[in-house]
Amino acid sequence: MKNAVIAQSGGPTSVINNSLRGVIDELNLSKKINKIYGAKMGILGVLKEELVDISAQGSHQIALLAETPSAGTIGSCRYKIKSDEDLARIIEVFKKHEIGYFFYCGGGDSMDTANKVSKLAQKENLELICTGIPKTIDNDVGGPLQADGTFAVCDHNPGYGSVARNLAINILEANEENKASYTSDPVLVIGVMGRKIGFIPAAARLADPGKKIPLLIILPEALSKDDYLGNLEFITEKVNKKLKDFGRCIVVIGEGVELGDLGILKDSFGHPQFSASERTVEQLLINYLNGTDKKDEKGQAQSRLIVRGIARSERPGTRQRREIAYVSEVDKEEAYQVGVYAAQIALSGENGLMSTITRKPGGIYKITYDKVPLEVVANSERKFPQEWISADKVDVTDDFINWAQPLIGGPLPCFAQFEEIYVSKKCREYVPVEYRK
Amino acid sequence: MKNAVIAQSGGPTSVINNSLRGVIDELNLSKKINKIYGAKMGILGVLKEELVDISAQGSHQIALLAETPSAGTIGSCRYKIKSDEDLARIIEVFKKHEIGYFFYCGGGDSMDTANKVSKLAQKENLELICTGIPKTIDNDVGGPLQADGTFAVCDHNPGYGSVARNLAINILEANEENKASYTSDPVLVIGVMGRKIGFIPAAARLADPGKKIPLLIILPEALSKDDYLGNLEFITEKVNKKLKDFGRCIVVIGEGVELGDLGILKDSFGHPQFSASERTVEQLLINYLNGTDKKDEKGQAQSRLIVRGIARSERPGTRQRREIAYVSEVDKEEAYQVGVYAAQIALSGENGLMSTITRKPGGIYKITYDKVPLEVVANSERKFPQEWISADKVDVTDDFINWAQPLIGGPLPCFAQFEEIYVSKKCREYVPVEYRK
Known part of the structure; x- marks a missing residue:
């Protein structure tokens, strides 16, 4: 049995905690996992060896993640891993804490980092499965619009x-x-x-x-x-x-x-x-x-x-x-399932992949959860x-x-809209005094 | 039977439409009222004789006011009546349209205007009942804090x-x-x-x-x-x-x-x-x-x-x-009842009053709807x-x-809050590379 670390990166979304919950719920079902740790404040928590024991939290708190926006529970950061020294430190911490699974929830830069961690782990003979989970509000993780009307790599990002x-x-x-x-x-x-x-x-x-x-x-x-x-x-x-x-x-x-x-x-x-x-x-x-x-x-x-x-x-x-x-119920469910699917990918033993959303072309909305190499995501770019x-x-x-x-999920609010039925005018035209200036 | 005009003034609130609904519902029960008109864009609608026929709107639209924020249904304005000519025009329009009841929903300035309209109507022998309805988000309509812990004139403003x-x-x-x-x-x-x-x-x-x-x-x-x-x-x-x-x-x-x-x-x-x-x-x-x-x-x-x-x-x-x-259910209900009460004041034949909220002193929240002369409100000032x-x-x-x-009504959302249970450290201290600069 190995331990798992989950880290978040970049700006939060309203539903990122649902991806966290998805990973936790799925890992909890597996006998391959000993403890689940959360990196406090993203990758900084790994570097500084600040790991929250998620397995020690009450199940009520895990359930509450569903209704908790942003990423304040374990935190996130905007720290970019640029040096080999930081990468080596990540491996050192993972080794000491018997980490076998690393989940990184973030944007394109984070997938690049997860990929680098995976590569170095292999070189260092650390058995580590690195799995990405997409998350942005900007929707810029993934590939371009395709001829069938869906986007390549990741049709849309949870959040x-x-x-x-x-x-x-x-x-x-x-x-x-x-x-x-x-x-x-x-x-x-x-x-x-x-x-x-x-x-x-x-x-x-x-x-x-x-x-x-x-x-x-x-x-x-x-x-x-x-x-x-x-x-x-x-x-x-x-x-x-x-x-x-x-x-x-x-x-x-x-x-x-x-x-x-x-x-x-x-x-x-x-x-x-x-x-x-x-x-x-x-x-x-x-x-x-x-x-x-x-x-x-x-x-x-x-x-x-x-x-x-x-x-x-x-x-x-x-x-x-x-x-x-104002959370979209569709987005919330997808964020959860992308987390679940990421855990399933990792538990199946496949390394270096991101859990993703593929959309079926055509008028009826239908998606499937899928996987894509971290390297592909890291080198993808999406524009409007x-x-x-x-x-x-x-x-x-x-x-x-x-x-x-x-x-965006279910129907939007419907507001009162009076018909433009005006009373017939009976007086002379009049310009309000202040409007004559 | 006479007609009634409702006008709104100043910045909207999330629940001002509920006061509008309260007035309409109560007037609809009375045999003294022929038609209910809404002044389009506040007092400007009176000056320009743009009166929306509220009585001609479907009951579904009136009910929908409960869930419609802001004041877009009949509109509001920031026009200040400064001249006698504008005041005289209001009376002219009211006379021509057989208006017997004028409801003005707004802040302190609006109560002053309603009071002036009332005074001029009396002088001109127009039988007109002018009734104010308080509404602000700033909560500045009313008197100062009293020794018993409640505010004079109007404990708090709907909105x-x-x-x-x-x-x-x-x-x-x-x-x-x-x-x-x-x-x-x-x-x-x-x-x-x-x-x-x-x-x-x-x-x-x-x-x-x-x-x-x-x-x-x-x-x-x-x-x-x-x-x-x-x-x-x-x-x-x-x-x-x-x-x-x-x-x-x-x-x-x-x-x-x-x-x-x-x-x-x-x-x-x-x-x-x-x-x-x-x-x-x-x-x-x-x-x-x-x-x-x-x-x-x-x-x-x-x-x-x-x-x-x-x-x-x-x-x-x-x-x-x-x-x-994020509407407060308490605020919403009070906004409605203040509207209902304003209609009751007017229908009882009393002129020149504002419907208001009086709070009972003490630890348990209890209010009563009350009335206060427009003149008193117009000359009141509340500070924090x-x-x-x-x-x-x-x-x-x-x-x-x-x-x-x-x-503010019912309980606020409750978010996940993990306990600060950290995994014991096993590695040397480390300062992330980018943090050494």
Whole structure:
């Protein structure tokens, strides 16, 4: 009997604890496993030999993982293994603690690390099975879109369905807000996660597949990569078109859209940390819309909006990936099963694989759990398909909707919608006094 | 038989539609009422004679108001009635449409307007009953804290309980995020609503009455009103104390805390629109913590944090007052009953009153619905009690918790919490390579 270590890497998701639970439940059924350890704060916990004894936790706590968002139970980290010394240390710790199974839940970089650990273990004659579990909200782990409408390597990453559902519901609620407030706040700008990748902002469209809400979706891939002023002008024009037609507008913008220097700090992977930038896209955009760069002699901003009122911004931030009330049941179940399947792969004795989700082509949503070499994942790259960006550059196509819709689970909330039955007018026309200015 | 008009004013809440529903349900039971109209976009709908026929809507839509957040059904506005001409126009429209009942749901300014409309109607011999319905998320409508521990005039405003519940759950989820990510992102700053009033940020404490989470609560009333640099230094010191003790920290900061010039735009009431400011407190705070004002010759920011990693910020914005999943059931029911009671006041023939919530003193939560003259409300002012700010200025007292706890409804989510059972160490000490730099 050997012990098993589970580690998590990178940003959490709403359902990553379900993958953890899946691995634990499955390992607990096996006679090959002695103890299950959790690496405290990801791979740092291995390096620092800080291993939480998961086998010593009550079964109630394991069950509660199902309803616990984010990755606070054993923790995660953004530490990148770059040196052979760190790799050797991992092997040293695994040897001393009789680790036979290493599960690494993370993105592409983590699969690369798991692969390196596996290679070194073989060289050092350590019997170690390394198994990857995919997890991102950005949905960037896997290969490109294939001709059959599914993605190669990993159709979608556990965690994405929930952040997509979260944003879809956010937009439905934002629409109620915007309908309520547009006479003073006609434009609501929501800056969302996803770095330079558009899968998250694209999910806003799932709120309104019929395109009735005055919604603009700005993906990093749709706009210029360097002409920030051109991008600001372009978005402003689109906003004003919506204001002309609807009197109001909701803008969802990916945090990685090029709108000027954000003063971005980077994590140890070299990834930009948009959450800690000096400025943010939604702030830059509303400042431009509100014309704070053009102040008159009294210091009053000169708005670029064609209607009365202001553009306001918000930034749900990490809450996008940790709201338990908006978890997609489909995503949650898949995250669990991907964990279960990872344990099954490992227990079968196969090494160097990632548990993955393969989707059957066609109109009916059907997936199978599958395995793929860590090396393949580490060298895969997924971008948001250019062909899913609509011709006007401020929306996504129905192909995206068809692909993404099943991932967000059950029906979205349904809100009251009064019919526009107005009482017949009996008075003269009137312009409110404050509106004459 | 006369017709009734309902109008909404100012920022929406998650439960304002329940007050609307309460009024409608109660009026529908009365034989004194012919038709019920909704003023489209608040008082602007009266001025512009845009009246939605609520009586013509299906009963299913009225029922759906219970589950519909914000005020998008008939809309609201931030238009302030300043001139006699506008007031006269309101009377003109009411006369032409045989309006006998006017319900105005809003904050203190709206109660003032309703009072003025009532006065002018009497002068013009229009039989009109004007009734106010309180609604704010800031909880600033009503009088001061009394010796018995309840607030005068209106103990708490419908809408506040839900925004408080929303923030409490946000903090529990943020804690999972912060526990997961602190090795790279030790500080999470959440900027919340409430303008210059601390009731909203204070509600963060309801997540953790036992004070186990490393949480700082920064109320506008607790810090200096002009020394922004002193405030930044003070908060930084408190953050670093938490980092020293816990390695991580969550900061909840009210949008109206003085941290420097935000470049704020104002609405027509003259209220600052923090949502449309050029800069935000949470951004100013993380920039200071991350030391973006102190860059070295390579352009690298010089962090003021005593630990590795960065401070990140988020801004839930209007989502605080429109997430249907986090509505307080207590708040929802009270919002409904305040609407019902307003209709009862009006139907009884009493004019110039606001429906209100009176709380019984003592440990057991008990309220009664009551009435108070509009004039009293219009001249009331509520501030966050200074005595509820803790001595260290970064928290609230148990008296606040005891007062606020019943307002947020049922139990908060419970998340998995592993016991800190670590595997015994067997290897030498090790510092990860990247941490030696």
